[in-house]
Amino acid sequence: MINKLTEKIRKTHAPICVGLDPMLSYVPKQVQETAFKEYGETLEGAAEAIWQFNKAIIDATYDLIPAVKPQIAMYEQFGIPGLVAFKKTVDYCKEKDLVVIGDIKRGDIGSTSSAYAVGHLGKVQVGTKEYAGFDEDFATVNPYLGSDGVNPFIDICKKEKKGLFILVKTSNPSSGEFQDQLINGRPLYELVGEKVAQWGADCMGDEYSYIGAVVGATYPEMGKVLRKIMPKSYILVPGYGAQGGKGKDLVHFFNEDGLGAVVNSSRGIIAAYKQEQYAEFGEANFADASRKAVETMVADIDGALTALK
Numbered sequence: 160m161i162n163k164l165t166e167k168i169r170k171t172h173a174p175i176c177v178g179l180d181p182m183l184s185y186v187p188k189q190v191q192e193t194a195f196k197e198y199g200e201t202l203e204g205a206a207e208a209i210w211q212f213n214k215a216i217i218d219a220t221y222d223l224i225p226a227v228k229p230q231i232a233m234y235e236q237f238g239i240p241g242l243v244a245f246k247k248t249v250d251y252c253k254e255k256d257l258v259v260i261g262d263i264k265r266g267d268i269g270s271t272s273s274a275y276a277v278g279h280l281g282k283v284q285v286g287t288k289e290y291a292g293f294d295e296d297f298a299t300v301n302p303y304l305g306s307d308g309v310n311p312f313i314d315i316c317k318k319e320k321k322g323l324f325i326l327v328k329t330s331n332p333s334s335g336e337f338q339d340q341l342i343n344g345r346p347l348y349e350l351v352g353e354k355v356a357q358w359g360a361d362c363m364g365d366e367y368s369y370i371g372a373v374v375g376a377t378y379p380e381m382g383k384v385l386r387k388i389m390p391k392s393y394i395l396v397p398g399y400g401a402q403g404g405k406g407k408d409l410v411h412f413f414n415e416d417g418l419g420a421v422v423n424s425s426r427g428i429i430a431a432y433k434q435e436q437y438a439e440f441g442e443a444n445f446a447d448a449s450r451k452a453v454e455t456m457v458a459d460i461d462g463a464l465t466a467l468k
């Protein structure tokens with residue numbers, strides 16, 4: 160899967176992923192009303208609204224982008240119907256040949272991590288049969304429990320040719336509370352970065368490892384250091400757009416080959432129509448606004464990378 164991600168990034172010239180984080184408040188009124196007419200103001204109605212919203216955005220952007228990142232929390236808030244919408248979204252994106260990064264941020268004791276890994280990346284055994292549950296291509300993993308919490312995910316990735324993005328330095332304001340703590344004079348995020356490089360060395364695709372890292376766009380200096388610590392790992396970079404990250408902050412997350420990073424924007428793309436910059440599209444053309452926002456983001460990153468050369 161890492162080879163497919165690299166290939167698609169080369170082909171689209173767009174090292175980005177669209178974050179499918181559909182809060183109901185981002186879904187235009189007319190889409191909500193149509194869903195409520197059929198299912199009422201119910202969890203099913205909300206799930207239908209977010210699914211139709213996602214589908215329109217995927218249809219409007221899939222030819223420009225290599226990957227999407229649905230964040231499972233946004234679906235879980237609508238219970239079982241929400242999870243059905245998550246699965247429909249994953250399947251539809253795969254039909255459109257997009258790489259799907261399941262943002263699930265799991266990690267537990269070994270036996271429990273194993274079940275998460277099976278459910279999201281692998282296949283579960285039922286009697287003599289095997290079934291894929293959610294079947295994303297990559298998953299985000301929380302490494303706080305250490306190697307025995309991460310290894311079950313790695314084992315499934317090896318078997319299924321899938322991949323991981325392991326939290327190393329997160330984009331949020333409080334991320335330093337634990338992640339920046341010094342241990343023998345070195346910040347914890349660097350130690351986790353080294354561990355990701357070690358895990359990844361044993362999991363190489365053609366050019367890059369399928370064990371990647373998450374490093375927030377909001378910490379560009381740390382991104383520069385981590386790029387060198389994990390030269391063969393893809394870095395998933397959230398924090399662009401709504402959290403303040405800009406193209407110029409991202410240049411050092413990339414390697415000299417112009418690869419090695421995939422930048423996520425969720426609200427900045429899916430709720431673009433609400434921004435002044437894209438107001439001309441109006442609520443009815445929300446998906447066209449998302450397409451324009453993708454083009455603007457790609458040009459911003461490309462411009463910053465070109466200026467560096």
Ligand SMILES: O=C(O)c1cc(=O)[nH]c(=O)n1[C@@H]1O[C@H](COP(=O)(O)O)[C@@H](O)[C@H]1O
Nearest residue numbers: 230299329330373375397401402424425426
């Ligand atoms: O793993 C992530 O994707 C992630 C890690 C991180 O450090 N910061 C972060 O914002 N994210 C996710 O990236 C997305 C960011 O959304 P926007 O701020 O709307 O672009 C959300 O789905 C977050 O859960």
